[in-house]
Each structure stands twice: as structure tokens, then as C-alpha cells.
Amino acid sequence: MRSTQAHIDTDALAWNVSLVRRRVGDRRLLGMVKANAYGHGMVQVARVLLACGVDVLGVAFVDEAVTLRRHGIASPIMVLTPTEFHEAAAVVDLGLEVVVCDVPQALRLSEVAQSSSSRVDVHVYIDTGMHREGFLSHEAVDSILLLKELPGVDCKGICTHFATADDSQSGFIGEQVERFVGVLEACTAAGITFPHIHAANTGGIWHPADVLFTMVRPGLSLYGYSSVPSDSLPLRPVMSLVSNVLSTRRIAAGESVSYGRRWYATEDTTIVTIPIGYGDGYGRVLTGKAQCLINGQRYPIVGTICMDECMVNVGDADVAVGDPVVLLGKGYDNSAPPTDIDARELAAWANTIPYEITTSVTARVPRLYTGNLAHVANGTEV
Numbered sequence: 001m002r003s004t005q006a007h008i009d010t011d012a013l014a015w016n017v018s019l020v021r022r023r024v025g026d027r028r029l030l031g032m033v034k035a036n037a038y039g040h041g042m043v044q045v046a047r048v049l050l051a052c053g054v055d056v057l058g059v060a061f062v063d064e065a066v067t068l069r070r071h072g073i074a075s076p077i078m079v080l081t082p083t084e085f086h087e088a089a090a091v092v093d094l095g096l097e098v099v100v101c102d103v104p105q106a107l108r109l110s111e112v113a114q115s116s117s118s119r120v121d122v123h124v125y126i127d128t129g130m131h132r133e134g135f136l137s138h139e140a141v142d143s144i145l146l147l148k149e150l151p152g153v154d155c156k157g158i159c160t161h162f163a164t165a166d167d168s169q170s171g172f173i174g175e176q177v178e179r180f181v182g183v184l185e186a187c188t189a190a191g192i193t194f195p196h197i198h199a200a201n202t203g204g205i206w207h208p209a210d211v212l213f214t215m216v217r218p219g220l221s222l223y224g225y226s227s228v229p230s231d232s233l234p235l236r237p238v239m240s241l242v243s244n245v246l247s248t249r250r251i252a253a254g255e256s257v258s259y260g261r262r263w264y265a266t267e268d269t270t271i272v273t274i275p276i277g278y279g280d281g282y283g284r285v286l287t288g289k290a291q292c293l294i295n296g297q298r299y300p301i302v303g304t305i306c307m308d309e310c311m312v313n314v315g316d317a318d319v320a321v322g323d324p325v326v327l328l329g330k331g332y333d334n335s336a337p338p339t340d341i342d343a344r345e346l347a348a349w350a351n352t353i354p355y356e357i358t359t360s361v362t363a364r365v366p367r368l369y370t371g372n373l374a375h376v377a378n379g380t381e382v
Contacts, residue, residue, distance in 0.1 A: 001366050001368075002366055003242075003243055003244040003275065004244075004274075004275050004365060004366075005242055005243075005365065005366050005367070005368050006039070006040075006240070006241055006242075006361050006365050006366070006368070007241075007242060007367075007368050008041060008045070008238055008239055008370065009236070009238050009239075009240070009371050010371035010373035010376070010377055011236075011371035012224060012237065013048050013049070013052070013223070013238045013371075014048065014051075014052050014371075014373055015235075015236050016221060016223070016224060016235050016238070017029075017031070017049065017052040018052070019233070020218045020222065023206070024205060024212055024216050027213075027214055027215055027216055028056065028198075028215035029054050029215070030054070030056040030057070030058045030078060030198070030215060030218075031046075031056070031057055031218060032058040032201075032222070033045055033049070033057050033058065033059060033064075033068075034058060034059045034060035034061075034064060034219075038219065038223050038358045039239065039281075039358035039359045039360065039361040040223060040238055040358065040367070041377070042068065043071045043073070044369055044377035044378065046068055046073055048373050048376050050073070050075050055075075056075065056097070056215075057075055057078070058078050058080050058219075059079055060081050061081060062079055062083055062090050062091060065077045065079055065090075065094060065096050071379075076097060077094075077097065078096070078098065078123065079097070079098045080217075081099070081133075082100075082101040082125075082133055083098050083109075085105075088109050089112050091120060092113050092116060092118050092120050093116075096120075097122070097123060098120070098121075098122055099122070099124075099125040099134075100122040100123065100124055101125045101133040101134045101135065102135070103146060103147070106146075106147050106150055106153060109150075109152070110150040110152045112152075113152030113153065118152065119152050119153070119154055120153055120154070121154050121157075122157075123158060123196065123198075124140070124143075124147065124155060124157070124159070126160045126179075126180060126183050127160070128176040128177075128179040128180045128183075129179065130160075130162070134160070137179045137182060137183050140183045140186070140187075141183070141186045141187060141192070144187060144190075145192070156195055157194050157196035157197065157198065157215070158183070158184070158194045158197055159196075159197070159198045159199060160176065161199070162176055162199060162200075162201065162203065162211070165200070165202075165203030165204040165207055166202075166203040166227035167203075168207060168208060168227075173209055174209060176199075177199070177209060180199060184197065196214050197213040197215065198213055198216060198217060199211050200212055201216075201217050202218050202219045202220045202227070203227050205218055205221065206221070206226050220354060220355055221235060222238075223238045224236050224237030224238050224342075224343075225237065225343060225354045237329070239343075239358055240326065240328055240329025240330070241276075241328035241365070242329065243274050243325045243327065244322050244323065244325060245272045245319060245320065245322060246272075246273045246274060246309070246321065247272065247273045248272045248319065248320070249270070249271055250268065250269070250270055250271075251268070251270075253267045256303070257271055257302050257311050258303025258304040258305075258310075258311055259303070259304040260304050262303060262304050263288070263302040269313055269315050269316070270313075270314050270315065270319065271302070271311050271314075272294070272312050272319055273310075273312075274301075275309055276308075276309070276310060276327060277305055277306045277307045277308045277309050278305055279307040279308055280308075280361065280365050281360035281362045282305065282327060283305070283360060285352075286301065286346070286350055287305045289350070290305075290327075290349050291341065292325050292326060292327050292341070293339060293340075293341060294317075294319055294323055294326075295317075295319065295323060295331075295333045296331045296332050296333025296336050296338075296339060299313060299315075299317070300312070312325075326341065328341055328343060328346060329342075342354075343358055
């Protein structure tokens with residue numbers, strides 16, 4: 001196996017699930033595993049989440065659900081982006097729950113369900129201000145009444161999505177809640193009820209507003225990060241990104257490093273090469289900004305980050321080929337407490353968000369599952 005690896009801590013994943021469960025009580029828990037479980041490995045993470053009591057798995061696209069089913073995962077799976085017409089047969093055949101965002105989509109699902117004498121569970125998506133998809137508030141009740149008459153279609157839930165849940169100071173979430181509650185009240189007045197009502201993603205779960213309803217959809221918090229800062233929220237990052245020193249060389253003051261000669265040594269120094277680059281998801285945008293940990297000490301990554309490698313200036317430090325390198329996660333030496341580089345720090349260097357950091361780790365980086373539930377992740381017996 002390559003020395004460049006993503007280590008996935010199943011104990012940290014289980015801990016984060018327990019924190020979410022403590023927050024939301026007995027509400028239904030939908031764990032998001034879309035985008036390869038935010039880079040952590042969709043099938044393996046799904047197994048661990050289910051073992052930890054997650055009720056439903058959330059994906060973005062039908063093909064992600066297909067992958068889960070092919071790996072023997074029989075739990076409820078919800079597809080949270082609108083399905084395309086050609087995907088309706090797979091939705092019905094695989095018993096998926098889907099969000100419905102317009103009448104033509106619902107009609108197609110009904111047609112396919114009838115043709116196979118099956119039924120499909122749908123969650124009616126209400127656009128309360130995200131303006132990405134869904135029924136507008138003023139048209140919701142009439143549309144839901146139409147959907148409930150469609151043969152083969154069961155309206156199992158109603159949902160919305162917040163545009164500013166990650167901002168605890170934003171007042172817009174209050175406006176969206178007001179619109180959503182208005183739709184719920186209008187549905188009740190029309191005699192329409194739903195088993196499941198949901199709106200809260202990761203940001204919504206920890207938001208001071210009361211937006212938990214009957215089901216929540218945690219995503220990034222499962223993987224160790226929340227946009228709502230709190231000392232009482234000890235989430236544990238699940239992914240570490242590690243490698244080894246591949247080579248070392250001594251260069252003189254005035255010499256340059258890497259493509260484009262974007263960095264010059266100001267004094268004689270040692271440059272070490274690490275076998276990771278933007279082809280692994282360690283973005284070129286980090287050039288001139290990022291740091292790594294070698295033997296528990298921080299060093300700057302210098303010169304342009306390449307597709308397969310990057311270079312580190314370690315000065316006069318005693319660093320040798322084979323020494324471990326931490327790009328994301330905790331680093332130790334024999335005399336100091338652990339230091340760490342987490343996805344928030346990488347995101348700040350790259351002017352992005354932690355979501356993009358973990359999801360960018362590409363498939364060619366091997367995932368190694370550690371912790372007490374590693375056997376669950378790997379689908380092996382203890």
C-alpha cells in the first residue's frame with residue numbers, strides 16, 4: 001500500500017454519532033454519506049453509521065444508492081437531489097426514498113411504480129428560500145394534494161433546506177422556518193399529515209433556532225466538524241492524511257524549488273519531498289500557504305505543489321527518508337504533546353470550507369480504517 005494514506009478513525013465516527021444523538025434525542029437520524037461519505041469512504045462509513053444506530057443513509061444521487069445496495073446495505077436510503085426521469089426504475093427497484101421537487105418528477109415515479117405493481121416513498125421538498133429546487137411555499141398545498149392522489153406514490157415526508165444554517169447569527173433561517181411552518185399549518189388545515197418532517201442539516205442541528213422537527217440530516221458533524229463554535233461540542237475529526245518522506249536534498253541559498261521557480265531559499269537548507277500532490281486532492285491552491293508535521297514539528301511546504309509530490313523546507317532539522325508526515329491530523333514526537341492540522345486550518349489556507357478539504361481526497365489515496373469498528377467498516381468478522 002502507498003505510504004500516502006487517509007486514516008479513518010471509526011471510534012471518532014462513533015463518538016460524533018453519539019453527540020448528535022444526545023443533541024436530537026429519539027428523532028430519526030439520517031446520516032449523510034454522499035460524495036464518498038465526504039471523502040471518508042461511502043460503503044465503509046455507511047456500515048459504521050448503521051452499527052451506531054443511524055436510521056437512514058442520505059445520498060445525493062441514485063448511482064450512490066446503487067453502490068450501497070450492491071455492497072449489501074439494505075437499510076433505508078434517501079436520495080436528496082431530484083431524480084432524473086431515466087432513474088425512476090432504479091428508485092423503485094431498489095426501494096429508495098426520494099425527494100420530490102416538481103409534479104413531472106412525481107408523475108414519472110408513479111408511472112414506473114404502477115408498471116411494476118410497486119410503491120415509492122417520497123418526501124416533498126419545499127423551497128423556503130434556498131432557491132435551488134422544490135415547490136414554492138404558495139403552491140405547496142395544491143401540489144401535495146395532487147401528489148397524494150398519484151397511484152403508487154406515498155408521501156412519507158416533507159422537508160426543506162436552510163441557506164444559512166452555518167451562520168448562528170443569521171436571521172434568514174428564522175424566515176425560512178416561518179415559511180416552512182406556514183406550509184405545515186396549511187397542510188394540517190387541508191387534512192394532510194406526514195410521518196417525517198425534516199429541515200436540519202449539520203448547521204441546523206446545532207443552531208440555536210428550534211428546527212429539529214422529527215428527523216435531522218447530519219453531514220459534516222459526523223466527520224468531526226461544525227460551523228457552530230462551542231466548547232461543549234467536542235466533535236472528533238475522523239480523517240487523517242499521512243505520508244512519508246520520499247527523498248531529501250541539501251540546496252544552497254538562492255536556489256529555487258519546483259515548477260515556475262515560485263520559491264527561493266534564503267539560506268542553505270534541506271528540502272524533503274513528500275509523495276502527495278493535487279492528484280491526491282492536496283490542492284495546488286495550497287502552494288505557498290500550507291504546512292505539514294514531521295516528527296511532531298511544523299514545517300512549510302514550499303514551491304509549487306505538483307500533481308504527485310510536494311516539497312518541504314525542514315532547514316537543518318534531522319529528517320530522514322521514511323520519516324512519517326502528517327498533512328491532516330495529529331502529529332507527535334517523543335518529547336512534546338500532540339499538535340494537529342485540522343480541515344478548518346487547511347480550508348483557511350485554501351480559502352474554502354472543510355467540506356471541500358475532505359471530499360477532495362481522491363480515490364487513489366488508500367483509506368485505512370482504524371479503531372474498534374474497523375472490522376465493521378471493512379465488512380469482516382472479528
